[in-house]
Structure formats: C-alpha cells, structure tokens
Amino acid sequence: MAYLPPGASDNAVSVRLDEGATIFDLMDSHQVPREQAHLVVCNGLFVPPSQREGYRLQDGDVVALWPPVAGG
C-alpha cells in the first residue's frame, strides 16, 4: 500500500506504458522495490519471479502486486 502511485483509488490505478514494457519496467517506473513484490499476478495468473523481467504487458492487462502474504 505504501507504494501506491498518486491518484490511486481502491488500491488501483490505470497506467500508460511504452510498447513492449515488462512487469519489471512497470514496477521500476512506480518505484516499487522488486524484492517487495512477492506475489505478482497478471490477469489473475501467477507470474513466477523468473519471468517477471521478460513478461511483456499488453494493452488492457491487469497487474496485481502483493508483499509477502498468507492467510487461512
């Protein structure tokens, strides 16, 4: 929550990215430390750490980031 960009409401914000931007590009452009994002989900599907650098985002993708979490 501490890293939410200005203008976010309900913990979400729409962003414009350059063509071919990756998940890491997205995080870097909003100063989200890479090691803080434990759970990265794109359109509801888990993106493992090894793929985040090369994962290219498409128009309309919904990316969700969480710190280390668990429940039960």
Next chain:
Amino acid sequence: MSWAGKILRVNLTQGSCTTEALNRQWAQEYLGQRGLATKYLVEEIDPKVDPLSPENKMIMTTGPLTGTMAATSGRYSVVTKGPLTNCVACSNSGGFIGAEMRFAGWDMIIFEGKSPKPVYLYIVNDKAELLSAEEIWGTSVWHTDEWLHAKHQDPMLRIAAVGRSAEAGCLYAAVVNDLHRAAGRSGVGTVMASKNLKAVAIRGTNGVANVKDFGKFMQAVNDGKKVLADNAVTGQGLPTYGTQVLMNVINEMGALPTRNMREVQFEGANKVSGEAMHESRPSDGKPNLTTNAGCFGCTIACGRISTIDRGHFSIENKPEYWGSSGGLEYEAAWALGPDTGVDDLDALTYVNFLCNEDGFDPISFGATLAAAIELFKEGAITTEHTGGHELAFGSAESLVWGAETLVSGEGFGKDLGLGSKRLCEKYGRPELSMTVKGQEFPAYDPRGIQGMGLAYATSNRGACHLRGYTVASEILGIPEKTDPLETTGKAGLVKAFQDATAAVDSSGLCLFTTFAWSLEDIAPQVDGACEGDWSAERLAELGERIWNMERDFNLRAGLTAADDTLPKRLLKEAAKTGPAEGRVNDLDKMLPEYYELRGWSAEGVPTDETRQRLGLS
C-alpha cells in the same frame, strides 16, 4: 517427557472430577492434542452415538508443546463427535487458555455425561470442581467471562465458554476462549452446551515442567523463532496484514466464492479487504483496524483487533460495541461478505463481534445465511417464514438481522442455526447447500483452486481449509508453486498437506508456522521436549496414522465414499469469470488417485495392509 502425564476426567452426570495418568504408549503413537485426544475419543465412544446425547464425550486437549517456550505454543483443541457433520470434530484455538491448562498441570480434560443443571468447571492447579452456572445460563460468552472474573476476583483466570447460540441449539456453535479466540468449527460448542456445561475457568501457576532436554529444546526453539522472523510471510506479511490480505488475492485469481458460490469473483472485495481495514473511514476518520495481536507465546501475531464506526447503523445505539474487539480474519470476512454479497466492512465486523460474543462459527453462519438468501430469491423461503423480513444478497441489514435473530434462538433464528444443509433440505432445495458432509465451505472456490476441491471432499470434518491447505502451494507458492487450475499431482499434494497438518495440530503449535516451517523445523522442537526420538518422517507418519484413524471413525459412524464429494454446483456449473472461467472442479480426476496413494480400496476404506503399516487395529 513434556506431557504433564495427567488427565482430568469430568463426569457431568455424577458431578465428579477424577485424575488419571496419561496413556504414554498412545502419546508415542499420537503425540497429543488432535491425535491423542481423538485416540481417546474413538476408544471411548460408539461412533454411531448421537452427538448431542450424554453418551458423546468432549475433550479439551493441549499438545506436548503447549505452554512451552516454543513459538505459537498457545494452541489447544476441542475434540468430539460433531453435530453438524456427524463426523469426528476437532476444532483448534489459540489465545491463552491452552497454556494455562498446562500451567495447571493437565494434558487434557475429558467431559462425559450430562449435568442435571448448568455448571462450569473451575480449576486452580490440581484442584478441580464443578460449580453452579445457573446464574449465567442464558447469557453471552462475554458476560460469562466478566461474571467469572468478578466472582473469583482473579483477573488472570482464563476462560472458555459457550454463548446463547449454543444453548439455543445452533448446530455450528463454537467454544470461545479469551473473549475472541474460538474452537470454531463443526459445532463443538453445541456439544458443550448439550452437556449443560457453560464454561471452563482455569488458573495455573506451575509452568510447564518435564521438558526432556532443556538445552536441546531451547536451541531448537530459538532456531525455529529465527526462521519465523526471517521469513517474509511470518516475519512481515502476517503481522502487518493479517490473513485478510487474501481477500483481493483470491478475488484476483478468480477463486472467491460469491453469493452462495454462484460466482467466483466479488465486485466489492476491495471494500472488505485487509487493505480496506487499514484505510481511514470517511465517516469518522479512523481505520477499522486498531492493532494486531498474538496468542500465547506467538512471535507472529496475525490476530486483528478492530473498532467499528460509532455512527454505523449496526451499533449507533449500542455503546457496548463501541470499544475494540477481535476483528475480521479472512475466512470470517469472506463468509459474512462476498458469500452474502455484502461489502460493508463495519457490518461484517459487527457480526464478527456477535460471533465472538455469543459463540458461533462465522464461516458456517455466513454460508448458511447465503443459502437462505438464495432460497428466498428462489421463493422457497418467504417473508412468512422470516417474520416479514426480506432477505437479499448485498443487504447489510439482512446480514445484521440474520445474526441477531440467530442469537435470539427464536423464529427464523432457529432455522439459521440448522446450518446450510439442513436448512436447504427443510425448504426442499438440498442442491443449494454449499457443504461437504454437512459442513459449510470456507473461502476458496475449488473451481479456481482445483486441489482444494479434493481437500474439501476428503476432509474428515467436512468442508474445511484447515485440514489440507493446498492454497499455500497453489496460490502462494509455499513451499513450491503449483498451478491452481491443474489437477495432475494434486492427490499427492493434498495427502502431504493433510498428514503434515495432522501432526502440527497434535503438537500444541499453530498451523500458521508452516508458512515458514516444515516438519524439519518442528521435529527438533518436539524431540527436545518429548520422550522418544522424533524426526520429520516420524511426524509425517504419525499424521498419516491420525488421518486414517479419523477416517475409520467416520466410516464406522456410517459415512461412505459417496460422502467424499462436492455440491453439484461446483462439479457442474462452470466459473463465469476470471482465470478459471469455464472450469468446474474436476474431482473425478483426482479422487481415485488419492484413494490409491492413501492405501485405501476403491470404496475409500483403508486396506488391512495400510492399517498394519500404520499400527491401527
């Protein structure tokens, strides 16, 4: 040693309290708490017994590490035959009373028979007596707690009690201890009330003696605490966000059961999420979350303490709810929120307070109300049944009214106390009940998390996430990430989680440690404290023995493989949105392999070979 070596047997019919030596042979085979108390139960009762008859027994039990220096050592369980499921029931709780029981010198308390009049059990160290509870019968857990503290003039007295819902026969009533911790599921509180036992009040001043090798034990305990502190989930995630942070995660992944499991994503999830609990309310400028809290000896402290906006419609004229109390955990928030379609965080919190105050399981209540709302929508329940009240998905008023009516035990409150299965049967639409073996589902839709479908279908206490939490692997990647939409490999995953969980539940430690610990971290702690040689393998095997013992009890109680199933909705009606869109739960692809891995016949019965291997008679 670490076990106190002493059991208190309370015969409520006769009003007697007697001391017995713990069966040490069984302790080596079943460790403690869930395993050992279930062993006592299956040896002492007829599996076909009516759960609410005096012939059923109820055991309050600690594990050998309860009350020790180990992290999260505040756990105890209530073991009995459950009225909601007619299966073996074992509900685990934290707080402080478990440790207090050890400080008073007891491993477990076995309650049998039924008292002719309401009583409570009062224990001060080795002295135990039954005292009259007539003055507090018909009052809430919170009132009972206050009354007992005042009567005995002892602020350190630890209390577990049942509330008005249990007395009124609600089939999913809980035993609540330390005001807002609960042995919550399967109706263990209903059994307690059926015995005319209102409360158990314990004061222990002796500490836990008998640790086998203190140096070795403390080394293992300190190593374990370091692992918990260094782990991102148990060191930061759980204390900061609590379990409620899962609301948005599970919704995003398309596995948040919504409106009686008709959908798998809830548009209002964010409003009732862990994140929302941190945000200041526009109305009074304060957040719902007041602070986090821990159980005895816990270095994680995942608990939530919340405060409701005084101007909220549910409490504006009820100052008794203006203070802070136990707040929403994820499962409760889900059942009271998305499953009923309600996105009013303070309404959920108020109903959660009522669950604590009067001792009923928020998961079963929310899910039962969700079924009632669907029955109402379908015209099977009308305002004639509800005394003029409209029930609607998304209505915070329906939610609040439903909970208050349940507590009253009158009118439609009696129906809500039946649980979803019996309610839907009563109104002629059994297919609308989202239950397994009579118990309501928790907060993970098995269409979006396939392994959980198998875990629910085979759980020995009906639909439950705490018997095999494959969510850890399928969603959170602990210990390894598996694909939630895949069925391959899930039979083995479910079995491994079920066995390991049974072992942890028998130790006195909290299951939440397993986000960081494996049995490899727990074994040295057990080994340092308890007589015998304890390895991770031995604990896993012990877990498997417990699982099969519970299974056996259920089979003898009359259950069959046909009960290892899911509601038709989850097997036939595909998820409408999200990553699991178009998917149902493919239970039939996992169940035969699961039986085989368990060493059970195609009818789900443990084979002679399996029994022999596990030392079950």
